[in-house]
Amino acid sequence: MIDLYYWPTPNGKKVTVLLEELGLEYRIIPVNISRGDQFKDDFLKMNPNHRMPVMVDHAPKGGGAPVSVFESGAIMMYLAEKAGRFWPQDVRGKYEVTQWVIWQMANQGPKLGECGHFRRLGDREGDQSYAIRRFTDEANRLYGVLNNRLYDRRWLAGDDYTIADMISYPWTVNWKLQGQDIEEFTYFKRWFEEISARPAVQKGMAAGADLSTDVTKLPPEEQARIRKLLYNQRAIPVRVA
Ligand SMILES: N[C@@H](CCC(=O)N[C@@H](CS)C(=O)NCC(=O)O)C(=O)O
Incomplete structure (x- = not known):
């Protein structure tokens, strides 16, 4: 299990x-x-x-x-x-997929995360226009990387659907909130729609849906408490035994 x-x-x-x-x-x-x-x-x-x-x-x-x-x-x-x-183990196939998994972890996830963060922040921490522009442009660059890659192949690693596609998909669902227009990225859009239609993807994306709450609907004090917990985290002191 x-x-x-x-x-x-x-x-x-x-x-x-x-x-x-x-x-x-x-x-x-x-x-x-x-x-x-x-x-x-x-x-x-x-x-x-x-x-x-x-x-x-x-x-x-x-x-x-x-x-x-x-x-x-x-x-x-x-x-x-x-x-x-979903992850071939011959040396060529393995690293074709691995490089995209690492790309997602080191580029797409962190940058789209910051993009969402600054776009949601509003003016609570002062003028965020530079940060918003910086990460919205970076998001655009990353959608371009996917689009170019998918121009001449069905899936990120070639003919087969792999963990490279599965890991890159969930962050793209909120393309609108990341300030992007899916119509700008024809080949990405084709890939996105094909993955979105897979029943297993729909099930995986819905997992734990009952757990989540829409933070924007919570009372202001509760929203402030959550921001305090999640933003501006610093080092945890060593737990001395
Ligand atoms: N690189 C990590 C990132 C994981 C991550 O950032 N998780 C977030 C939720 S999406 C989290 O646990 N946040 C808790 C916090 O910010 O304190 C991974 O891909 O597993």
Whole structure:
């Protein structure tokens, strides 16, 4: 059985999409990041970076103690390798996919995350026009990278649908909120629509939908509490035994 420590955000949904595509049985353990579950001692033991998702496989290949993995990209590699699907293991195929998984983790996820952050912030922290322009342009550049890649191939790694596509998809669902126009990116749009139509993707994207709340509908004091918890985080002091 796979335990997935999860909250319904794009980084979590990458993993539920893959789990649904693989048809693996899994159990969602909610990590309410607006309540600070990511800072609890038991969670920090699994992920010192205090971020969800984390996966624990209680039946790893070869047996033995459960295997715990953090970072969505590493989790997806683990699951695809275990299942022997969506990540070829011959040297060319493997790195064709791996480079896009790393691209997503190092570029698309972090930059689109900042783009959303500054576009949502409003004027609470003063003038954000430079940051908004910087990250909206960066988002545009990244959609261009996908569009160019998909101009002459169906999927990011070529003919086959892989974890490279699954990991890059959830962050693109909010293209409008990231200040982008999907019509500018014909080849990306074709890929986006093809993935969106997959039943397993729809199921994975809906996982834990009952957990999420629309923060903008919460009372102002509650919104301020959540901002205080999530924004401007600094180092956690060492827990001395
Ligand atoms: N690179 C990490 C990023 C994970 C991440 O940023 N998770 C966010 C939610 S999308 C989180 O747990 N945030 C908690 C916080 O900001 O305190 C991954 O892909 O797993």
